[in-house]
Amino acid sequence: MNWLDIGALDDIPRRGARVVKTAHGCVAIFRTGDDRVFAIDDRCPHKGGPLSEGIVHGHMVTCPLHNRVFALETGLAQGADAGAVTTYPARIEGGRILLDARRLLRGRAA
Amino acid sequence: MKKKLVIIGAGMASGRALEHLLSVDPQSWDVTLFNAEPRGNYNRIMLSPVLSGEKTYAEIVTHDDNWYARRNITCRFGESVVRIDRHNKVVHSSKGSAPYDKLLIATGSAPFIIPVAGKDLQGVVTYRDMDDTQAMIDASARSGGKAVVIGGGLLGLEAAAGLRLRGMEVTVIHLMGHLMERQLDPAAGYLLQKDLEARGLRVHCKGATKAILGKDRAEAVLLEDGTVYDADLVCIAVGIRPETRLATDAALDVGRGITVNDQMLTSDPDILAVGECVEHDGQLFGLVAPLYDQARVVANTLTGQEAAFRPVQTATRLKVTGVDLFSAGDFADGPEREDIVFRDPARGVYKRLVIENDRLIGAVMYGDTVDGSWFSGLIRDGTDIAPMRDTLIFGPAYQGETGTDPLAAVAALPSDAEICGCNGICKGAIVTAIEGGDTTLARIRATTTASASCGTCAGLVEQILACTLGDAFQLPAAQPICGCTDLTHEDTRRLIKARILTSMPAVMQELGWKTSCGCHICRPALNFYLLADWPLDYTDDPQSRFVNERNHANIQKDGTYSVVPRMWGGMTNPRELRAIADAADKYAIPAVKVTGGQRIDLLGVRKEDLPNVWADLNAAGLVSGHAYSKGLRTVKTCVGTDFCRFGTQDSTGLGIRLEKRLWGSWTPHKVKLAVSGCPRNCAEATCKDIGIVCVDSGFEIGVGGAAGMDLKEVERLAKVATEAEAIDLTVAFFQLYREHAKYLDRPYKWLAKVGLDWVRAQVVDDPENRAALIERFDLSQSLYQRDPWADRATPKAQAEFAPMADLTQEAAE
Numbered sequence: 001m002n003w004l005d006i007g008a009l010d011d012i013p014r015r016g017a018r019v020v021k022t023a024h025g026c027v028a029i030f031r032t033g034d035d036r037v038f039a040i041d042d043r044c045p046h047k048g049g050p051l052s053e054g055i056v057h058g059h060m061v062t063c064p065l066h067n068r069v070f071a072l073e074t075g076l077a078q079g080a081d082a083g084a085v086t087t088y089p090a091r092i093e094g095g096r097i098l099l100d101a102r103r104l105l106r107g108r109a110a
Numbered sequence: 111m112k113k114k115l116v117i118i119g120a121g122m123a124s125g126r127a128l129e130h131l132l133s134v135d136p137q138s139w140d141v142t143l144f145n146a147e148p149r150g151n152y153n154r155i156m157l158s159p160v161l162s163g164e165k166t167y168a169e170i171v172t173h174d175d176n177w178y179a180r181r182n183i184t185c186r187f188g189e190s191v192v193r194i195d196r197h198n199k200v201v202h203s204s205k206g207s208a209p210y211d212k213l214l215i216a217t218g219s220a221p222f223i224i225p226v227a228g229k230d231l232q233g234v235v236t237y238r239d240m241d242d243t244q245a246m247i248d249a250s251a252r253s254g255g256k257a258v259v260i261g262g263g264l265l266g267l268e269a270a271a272g273l274r275l276r277g278m279e280v281t282v283i284h285l286m287g288h289l290m291e292r293q294l295d296p297a298a299g300y301l302l303q304k305d306l307e308a309r310g311l312r313v314h315c316k317g318a319t320k321a322i323l324g325k326d327r328a329e330a331v332l333l334e335d336g337t338v339y340d341a342d343l344v345c346i347a348v349g350i351r352p353e354t355r356l357a358t359d360a361a362l363d364v365g366r367g368i369t370v371n372d373q374m375l376t377s378d379p380d381i382l383a384v385g386e387c388v389e390h391d392g393q394l395f396g397l398v399a400p401l402y403d404q405a406r407v408v409a410n411t412l413t414g415q416e417a418a419f420r421p422v423q424t425a426t427r428l429k430v431t432g433v434d435l436f437s438a439g440d441f442a443d444g445p446e447r448e449d450i451v452f453r454d455p456a457r458g459v460y461k462r463l464v465i466e467n468d469r470l471i472g473a474v475m476y477g478d479t480v481d482g483s484w485f486s487g488l489i490r491d492g493t494d495i496a497p498m499r500d501t502l503i504f505g506p507a508y509q510g511e512t513g514t515d516p517l518a519a520v521a522a523l524p525s526d527a528e529i530c531g532c533n534g535i536c537k538g539a540i541v542t543a544i545e546g547g548d549t550t551l552a553r554i555r556a557t558t559t560a561s562a563s564c565g566t567c568a569g570l571v572e573q574i575l576a577c578t579l580g581d582a583f584q585l586p587a588a589q590p591i592c593g594c595t596d597l598t599h600e601d602t603r604r605l606i607k608a609r610i611l612t613s614m615p616a617v618m619q620e621l622g623w624k625t626s627c628g629c630h631i632c633r634p635a636l637n638f639y640l641l642a643d644w645p646l647d648y649t650d651d652p653q654s655r656f657v658n659e660r661n662h663a664n665i666q667k668d669g670t671y672s673v674v675p676r677m678w679g680g681m682t683n684p685r686e687l688r689a690i691a692d693a694a695d696k697y698a699i700p701a702v703k704v705t706g707g708q709r710i711d712l713l714g715v716r717k718e719d720l721p722n723v724w725a726d727l728n729a730a731g732l733v734s735g736h737a738y739s740k741g742l743r744t745v746k747t748c749v750g751t752d753f754c755r756f757g758t759q760d761s762t763g764l765g766i767r768l769e770k771r772l773w774g775s776w777t778p779h780k781v782k783l784a785v786s787g788c789p790r791n792c793a794e795a796t797c798k799d800i801g802i803v804c805v806d807s808g809f810e811i812g813v814g815g816a817a818g819m820d821l822k823e824v825e826r827l828a829k830v831a832t833e834a835e836a837i838d839l840t841v842a843f844f845q846l847y848r849e850h851a852k853y854l855d856r857p858y859k860w861l862a863k864v865g866l867d868w869v870r871a872q873v874v875d876d877p878e879n880r881a882a883l884i885e886r887f888d889l890s891q892s893l894y895q896r897d898p899w900a901d902r903a904t905p906k907a908q909a910e911f912a913p914m915a916d917l918t919q920e921a922a923e
């Protein structure tokens with residue numbers, strides 16, 4: 001693991017998301033209504049919609065472009081839709097968000 | 111000059127009065143609110159769920175700091191008023207004073223304390239406010255504690271049940287032969303006692319308290335018959351008396367309460383009183399329903415409108431979870447009175463109706479109270495029950511020949527049977543509407559208002575439809591909003607209003623949402639309903655909005671955004687055009703396009719540039735065009751009398767004035783307007799949501815046009831002579847649509863449901879209603895007409911639109 005401090009929990013609104021830029025594209029960091037954080041690729045497998053701009057409900061997000069729903073924990077599309085987005089370990093420590101950046105830093109393949 | 115209104119007491123009655131007053135007249139008053147308690151308004155009747163742990167204090171606050179702040183109310187909480195100086199029109203408090211033009215006394219009641227030895231010991235409490243409740247909660251925190259509640263009425267039993275749920279060993283001591291003797295007869299009192307005992311309470315009836323024993327703090331309660339009950343906590347809940355001391359000292363007329371007339375005026379015409387502290391026509395009040403009626407009268411009296419308080423019968427229910435009891439009217443025995451009684455001992459059900467001269471005058475029910483409101487209605491209306499006497503006690507479902515078939519029962523209802531209790535609509539009116547062609551619930555609701563308030567009679571109305579239309583009618587399958595609820599949009603909207611639900615958690619809790627926080631379908635709808643219905647109380651939730659409305663720009667297929675500034679009525683000038691050109695250059699915006707809505711679109715802007723682009727455009731006076739919102743989009747105009755040889759009126763000016771009035775408001779779906787200067791209609795007004803065509807003699811206002819997925823010509827709402835009337839009708843229509851339409855219905859879809867006639871009746875034919883709609887719209891605009899771009903053209907917002915971290919430069923170790 002390579003935990004990186006990427007910012008404060010309060011930088012993200014509840015039921016909202018912000019993005020982290022990486023060499024392999026943007027990663028969306030979600031904060032749910034119960035104050036958990038999840039990190040997933042910010043690209044919908046359908047047509048590339050920015051998932052960080054979707055509406056967050058429970059531990060799920062709805063893509064803003066065509067409403068596919070993804071589970072934040074597993075990255076799996078819900079319901080009839082197939083597909084998945086990559087997830088990354090993230091946790092909160094003392095009000096800070098830590099992201100496991102092993103697969104995200106320069107010099108490594110995704 | 112604003113008039114000074116001073117209010118003594120921030121309780122349930124004055125809270126309601128303030129709401130009414132400031133919603134009809136938000137501008138004229140300078141309000142100072144004193145409260146002895148160190149807090150503002152909360153829902154006192156919900157103290158019992160707080161005591162039992164089923165709710166928190168925060169959940170029962172009805173008016174928070176924000177509420178007062180937004181209305182500029184001077185709050186002096188924790189400050190008791192000690193004297194009223196009527197001569198100089200000043201009230202004095204423990205900490206200062208305040209002059210008044212009008213004074214409202216709303217001091218509520220004080221708990222009655224039995225004059226026994228030991229009543230002042232530590233550990234002896236009453237049950238009236240949050241401090242009392244907290245004291246009881248604290249006392250119950252010590253394990254193995256014992257409590258004695260003196261008084262087996264409504265308050266005492268709620269306190270006892272709450273303390274029991276908190277784990278205390280509780281004894282209720284009651285002076286009379288059975289519990290709640292003012293609301294229940296002995297049989298129901300007995301069932302109640304049995305139920306409470308089954309929940310682990312001890313009940314001692316016919317018990318007179320002699321003394322509270324203890325050295326420094328309460329240790330036990332001694333009864334006249336010699337019984338002693340150990341007690342770490344003693345709660346005295348034996349009754350209340352109106353808090354009249356200030357009024358008495360100020361030499362106002364005071365009986366048992368402060369005497370008021372029908373207008374809620376005391377013997378001093380500048381002093382009003384409301385709530386439990388008053389006496390009206392010899393009567394005192396201890397439940398909130400009549401106080402709410404009083405509060406409405408207070409607001410009317412203060413604003414110079416005619417109104418008179420008329421007390422109506424109120425029913426009682428006990429708020430102890432799992433105990434179902436109901437009592438209304440008078441149930442004392444009497445020579446002319448007869449009883450109908452039903453018992454089902456196995457289920458613990460007891461019902462008793464008291465009848466005098468073929469009228470129902472009282473009802474007591476225990477264990478099964480679903481028909482309570484129906485019986486209340488019969489009592490209130492003095493209905494002749496002779497024809498249904500045999501089956502009366504089985505409730506409304508059994509009225510009619512065939513007993514259990516609900517349709518037959520509905521068919522058998524007489525035509526003057528009241529169906530919609532809220533709006534007083536009887537069966538005959540509904541049948542007439544159906545025969546006149548209103549063959550859906552929505553149409554009936556629109557023409558008769560039946561089921562338009564609390565909605566509980568919607569099922570009955572549908573049954574009337576079914577039995578009036580016979581086979582021609584199929585009960586529609588209600589389409590719920592989404593998987594989170596079984597309720598339709600319409601039902602949800604109605605319940606939000608009827609039950610005064612002012613926050614998203616309140617809606618989800620009270621209406622039984624099946625998910626923890628909704629989904630992408632229901633949340634945007636609820637967010638709109640709440641902000642449209644409660645503009646002052648609800649705070650917009652950006653996280654419940656679609657990306658476009660959250661980011662105030664249209665998202666494109668590649669994740670960039672478009673930016674469309676407003677061009678009022680399609681007019682622009684070199685300065686604005688230059689600012690748009692400069693922004694396009696500076697931020698390397700790939701495309702600039704003229705839209706179909708008479709303005710300019712900058713396409714392909716990166717998210718992190720948005721706040722900067724906005725700031726630059728703002729500097730040239732350009733504001734958001736809301737091209738992304740369910741709200742006012744464009745008002746297209748033609749050149750009109752300014753330049754055109756056929757123009758009949760100032761169509762450009764009217765369009766601009768309408769756009770300036772309506773911009774920034776949120777609506778169920780987008781709304782587009784147009785104003786053409788003559789029937790050649792160059793602004794295409796006849797296919798807009800609202801389109802005005804100017805003619806020599808005035809303005810033709812059309813509504814419900816469409817030129818998107820459906821193509822529809824507007825229908826004529828009205829023709830008016832002056833521009834002022836045209837603006838009024840437009841604004842009123844706009845607000846009616848905001849208040850009633852389902853989320854994501856364009857006006858033409860909504861009109862198809864409610865009918866143009868109904869809309870005309872609201873907006874055109876009823877000037878009072880029109881004025882009220884306009885007023886509510888303007889009130890909402892006073893908060894919502896803000897340029898969202900200006901609000902976000904700040905460094906903080908700029909930071910929020912940027913990535914929270916950039917790892918592209920970090921290398922793996």
Ligand code: SRM
Binds near residue numbers: 665703704711782
């Ligand atoms: C920019 C514009 C096209 C243009 O280049 O001219 C446009 C662009 C969009 N329209 Fe439109 N409409 C535009 C004028 C119109 C018009 C013409 C008009 O307003 O006179 C219509 C037909 C009139 C009407 O609204 O009835 C129109 C009917 C629609 C509809 C169908 C609405 C309907 O109820 O049938 C949609 C879909 C929707 O809103 O659900 C839509 C939705 C859209 C959206 C917002 C689709 C979306 O969600 O992404 C487009 C955003 C494009 C973007 O990337 O920014 N647009 N759209 C026009 C902006 C006008 C403005 O200044 O605000």
Ligand SMILES: Cc1cc2nc3c(=O)[nH]c(=O)nc-3n(C[C@H](O)[C@H](O)[C@H](O)COP(=O)(O)OP(=O)(O)OC[C@H]3O[C@@H](n4cnc5c(N)ncnc54)[C@H](O)[C@@H]3O)c2cc1C
Binds near residue numbers: 118219237239385396
């Ligand atoms: C535990 C409990 C449960 C109840 N349950 C129900 C129920 O289920 N149904 C129902 O209809 N009713 C119920 N009631 C009754 C209902 O709460 C009251 O009828 C209602 O609150 C009375 O409103 P009010 O404004 O007249 O007085 P209050 O709400 O009591 O408000 C009066 C306020 O004035 C303040 N005040 C008094 N004197 C001064 C002064 N000199 N200076 C400044 N401030 C002063 C007091 O501190 C108080 O905050 C219940 C009451 C209690 C206590």
Ligand code: SF4
Binds near residue numbers: 754756757790793
């Ligand atoms: S609508 Fe009539 S007045 Fe307006 S531009 Fe067209 S022709 Fe001229």
Ligand code: FES
Binds near residue numbers: 046
């Ligand atoms: S891009 Fe996400 S659903 Fe189409």
